[in-house]
Amino acid sequence: MCSMIPSRSLSDVCGEAESVRQSNLHSFSDQIVADIYGNAEQITRHVLSKKENKRIGFDHRLDDIVTSMWFGYPLMLLLLAVIFWITMEGANIPSQILASGLFAFQDQLTLWFQWIGAPNWLHGVLVLGAYRTLAWVVSVMLPPMAIFFPLFTLLEDSGYLPRIAFNMDHIFKKAKACGKQSLTMCMGFGCNAAGVTSCRIIDSPRERLIAILTNNFVPCNGRFPTLIVVTSIFIGGALIPYSGVINALVITGLILLGITVTLLVSWLLSKTLLIGEPSSLVLELPSYRRPQIGAVIYRSMIDRTLFVLRRAILMSAPAGAVIWVLANVYVGDQSILSTVAHALNPLGQLIGLDGFILMAFILGLPANEIVLPILIMSYLATGSLQNFSSLEELRIILVNNGWNWLTAINVMLFSLLHWPCATTLLTTYKETGSTKWTFLTFLIPTLIGLTACFTLTQVIRLLGLV
Amino acid sequence: MILSAEKKRELWQNYFGISLAKDQIGVALAGNPNVGKSTIFNALTGLHQHTGNWPGKTVDNAQGGFQYNQKSFLIVDLPGTYSLLAHSVEEQIARDFLCFANPDVTVVVLDATCLERNLNLALQVFEITPNVIVCLNLMDEASKKNLVIDVPSLERELGVPVVAAAARQGQGLIELREKVFQVAAGSLKTTPRQIIYSYEVEKAVKELLPLVEDIAASNALSPRWIALRLLDGDRTFLKSLDSFLSHEQTSPLSWEESKCAL
Numbered sequence: 001m002c003s004m005i006p007s008r009s010l011s012d013v014c015g016e017a018e019s020v021r022q023s024n025l026h027s028f029s030d031q032i033v034a035d036i037y038g039n040a041e042q043i044t045r046h047v048l049s050k051k052e053n054k055r056i057g058f059d060h061r062l063d064d065i066v067t068s069m070w071f072g073y074p075l076m077l078l079l080l081a082v083i084f085w086i087t088m089e090g091a092n093i094p095s096q097i098l099a100s101g102l103f104a105f106q107d108q109l110t111l112w113f114q115w116i117g118a119p120n121w122l123h124g125v126l127v128l129g130a131y132r133t134l135a136w137v138v139s140v141m142l143p144p145m146a147i148f149f150p151l152f153t154l155l156e157d158s159g160y161l162p163r164i165a166f167n168m169d170h171i172f173k174k175a176k177a178c179g180k181q182s183l184t185m186c187m188g189f190g191c192n193a194a195g196v197t198s199c200r201i202i203d204s205p206r207e208r209l210i211a212i213l214t215n216n217f218v219p220c221n222g223r224f225p226t227l228i229v230v231t232s233i234f235i236g237g238a239l240i241p242y243s244g245v246i247n248a249l250v251i252t253g254l255i256l257l258g259i260t261v262t263l264l265v266s267w268l269l270s271k272t273l274l275i276g277e278p279s280s281l282v283l284e285l286p287s288y289r290r291p292q293i294g295a296v297i298y299r300s301m302i303d304r305t306l307f308v309l310r311r312a313i314l315m316s317a318p319a320g321a322v323i324w325v326l327a328n329v330y331v332g333d334q335s336i337l338s339t340v341a342h343a344l345n346p347l348g349q350l351i352g353l354d355g356f357i358l359m360a361f362i363l364g365l366p367a368n369e370i371v372l373p374i375l376i377m378s379y380l381a382t383g384s385l386q387n388f389s390s391l392e393e394l395r396i397i398l399v400n401n402g403w404n405w406l407t408a409i410n411v412m413l414f415s416l417l418h419w420p421c422a423t424t425l426l427t428t429y430k431e432t433g434s435t436k437w438t439f440l441t442f443l444i445p446t447l448i449g450l451t452a453c454f455t456l457t458q459v460i461r462l463l464g465l466v
Numbered sequence: 467m468i469l470s471a472e473k474k475r476e477l478w479q480n481y482f483g484i485s486l487a488k489d490q491i492g493v494a495l496a497g498n499p500n501v502g503k504s505t506i507f508n509a510l511t512g513l514h515q516h517t518g519n520w521p522g523k524t525v526d527n528a529q530g531g532f533q534y535n536q537k538s539f540l541i542v543d544l545p546g547t548y549s550l551l552a553h554s555v556e557e558q559i560a561r562d563f564l565c566f567a568n569p570d571v572t573v574v575v576l577d578a579t580c581l582e583r584n585l586n587l588a589l590q591v592f593e594i595t596p597n598v599i600v601c602l603n604l605m606d607e608a609s610k611k612n613l614v615i616d617v618p619s620l621e622r623e624l625g626v627p628v629v630a631a632a633a634r635q636g637q638g639l640i641e642l643r644e645k646v647f648q649v650a651a652g653s654l655k656t657t658p659r660q661i662i663y664s665y666e667v668e669k670a671v672k673e674l675l676p677l678v679e680d681i682a683a684s685n686a687l688s689p690r691w692i693a694l695r696l697l698d699g700d701r702t703f704l705k706s707l708d709s710f711l712s713h714e715q716t717s718p719l720s721w722e723e724s725k726c727a728l
Contacts, residue, residue, distance in 0.1 A: 010681065010704065010707065010708055010711065013677050013678060013681065013696070014696065014704060016674075016677055017674055017677070017693075017696035017697070018699075020670050020673050020674055020696075020697070021670075021696070021697055021699055023670075024666060024670065026666075028666075028667060028670065028697040028698065028699075029551075029697070029698040029699060029700075031663070031664060031666060031667050032663065032667060032694060032697065032698060033549075033551070034664075035661060035662075035663040035664050035667060036549075036586055036589055036590065036661055037582075037586060038664075039585075039589055039659075039661045039662065040582050040583075040585035040586045040589060041582055043585055043620070043623045043624070043659075044581050044582040044585060046616075046619060046623055047581075047615055047616045047617075047619050047620040047623060048581055048582075048613060048614070048615055048616075049613075049614045049616070050611070050612050050613045050614065203553035203554030203557070204553045204554070276701065277699045277701075279551065279553040280551070
């Protein structure tokens with residue numbers, strides 16, 4: 001090949017091309033992809049014939065509504081809100097039944113321990129520590145999960161999730177990220193570690209990293225119960241007539257906030273560390289299916305509810321025991337637990353939390369599921385050792401430890417915006433193979449969470465609202 | 467501009483790590499993932515295959531040979547991709563090979579059960595290289611789904627030979643070999659249909675054409691295609707082109723992985 005030196009160098013040409021590219025309001029790359037598809041569609045129309053299928057016609061009409069500009073987003077939000085509403089309305093009573101049963105059994109256990117003459121510390125570690133945390137996790141977390149997961153799986157099974165991705169594609173584009181990120185984000189609602197792994201579907205390394213770094217901004221299975229419980233106690237509880245609806249709206253709002261932060265951070269990353277243009281997303285919408293009830297129940301119960309519960313139990317029973325020990329071993333005149341909590345307290349107060357809450361979040365690093373159980377354990381272990389059988393009693397415990405609505409909001413905010421769990425961090429390391437990106441996955445949400453809670457708290461306090 | 471056989475062998479060897487024998491005809495095999503590309507590759511080449519990696523990449527590179535009408539052919543199996551817009555390493559490899567290696571014939575394998583999505587790739591290949599044959603695979607699956615494809619009129623629409631096949635059943639492979647031979651020998655002419663873009667894009671392309679003409683002409687590339695990639699803002703292509711240009715002027719083996727955003 002005779003390569004004569006081109007009169008214009010490549011970089012000159014690129015520079016001039018860039019100005020032509022910027023001259024258009026819409027993205028050329030989107031238009032180009034749309035045109036290629038337009039051509040392919042035109043050819044296909046000429047050469048392909050098939051026997052008419054009524055289902056396909058129905059799907060098309062349904063898709064016109066579900067993915068339309070006006071109905072797409074409201075429908076999405078409405079569905080989410082309804083799911084949360086059903087979850088929170090439905091979870092209350094089974095929660096109470098479970099709690100009274102499990103705590104009655106605790107009294108029985110205590111009697112047995114006394115009968116065999118077990119030493120006090122053994123009873124403390126096993127019954128007051130491990131068993132009580134476990135009972136708490138089961139009674140508070142199981143009912144919402146057992147309602148929420150089947151409903152969510154139903155949505156998934158019907159073929160609605162790809163429509164969500166389709167709807168969200170263009171805002172992700174605006175944030176200079178890939179539309180597929182909305183799918184990995186949906187995956188993150190299940191589990192952030194799974195969400196990070198699912199980022200493999202994104203081809204461009206730049207967009208994949210953005211998706212990995214921002215996956216943690218949607219609350220996972222482990223964090224939903226915390227959010228649901230705290231909302232039920234503090235937000236809806238304060239406005240009794242419409243509490244169910246308000247609760248559902250608050251959780252939906254939190255998720256919206258998470259998505260907003262996802263988009264903002266994606267956009268910021270595209271402008272700073274990971275500069276580039278978004279690639280186009282071509283998504284084939286599968287046809288709607290009637291969900292198979294058996295499969296839905298199996299998948300949501302076995303794969304999700306029991307999986308999360310098992311992880312919560314495995315983590316929280318030992319954690320409960322350890323915390324009981326920490327709370328009952330004294331160094332000087334303070335238990336180890338109080339010493340640590342007091343050390344963390346100034347920072348906690350600054351962001352509208354307290355030392356115990358911050359400690360619970362730190363100890364919750366292995367699994368987000370155990371943040372609330374740890375917190376309750378530490379409050380109970382230091383204060384009066386009462387049992388509780390309903391959310392109302394839980395509310396009293398929290399209020400006695402200085403909680404108000406601002407604390408509740410900050411806990412929810414911080415739960416949404418803080419470091420990912422250890423599993424997610426490990427997965428991120430495996431996927432990116434880089435300590436730098438893994439560290440950023442830790443740092444970015446933490447900084448955002450600290451800033452958000454700090455700002456909110458200071459503003460509310462300045463206005464004298466608390 | 468057409469490469470001399472000698473130059474081309476050198477280029478394939480140095481730049482893509484593929485040894486093309488003297489007078490051997492180079493055939494590229496492209497297609498979406500899961501369209502039976504490997505089945506066709508295996509059926510055509512039998513045991514005369516060898517696999518390696520694309521230079522500097524972790525993507526498999528399978529090559530195989532066959533003889534037909536006293537001619538020797540070398541088939542290069544490109545990674546399965548949905549497009550050539552280079553979002554992934556696979557797409558980059560497929561694009562760079564079609565773009566810089568100038569294969570004598572390119573076979574694009576399409577899945578007849580989702581023609582529209584598959585045509586996308588075919589249309590993009592048409593923009594890069596003129597000697598294309600479309601192999602419409604999985605015809606048996608398509609008829610199970612009540613899909614009827616009018617092959618002669620598809621041939622007219624596309625401007626290239628279309629071979630209907632069901633590779634797993636061994637149908638259509640003889641015809642495919644014959645068509646590959648005819649296109650390589652020049653007895654079968656192809657005029658692949660070019661994508662017509664919307665007004666804005668066409669206008670911008672016209673503006674850019676004079677700028678890229680030199681680069682295109684000196685590298686046997688389509689100026690229209692380069693202009694489109696510039697409009698895309700496709701950095702990976704510009705990097706590949708840059709590395710190709712510098713490779714042409716300096717020593718061989720300067721093929722470096724065009725690093726994406728990382």
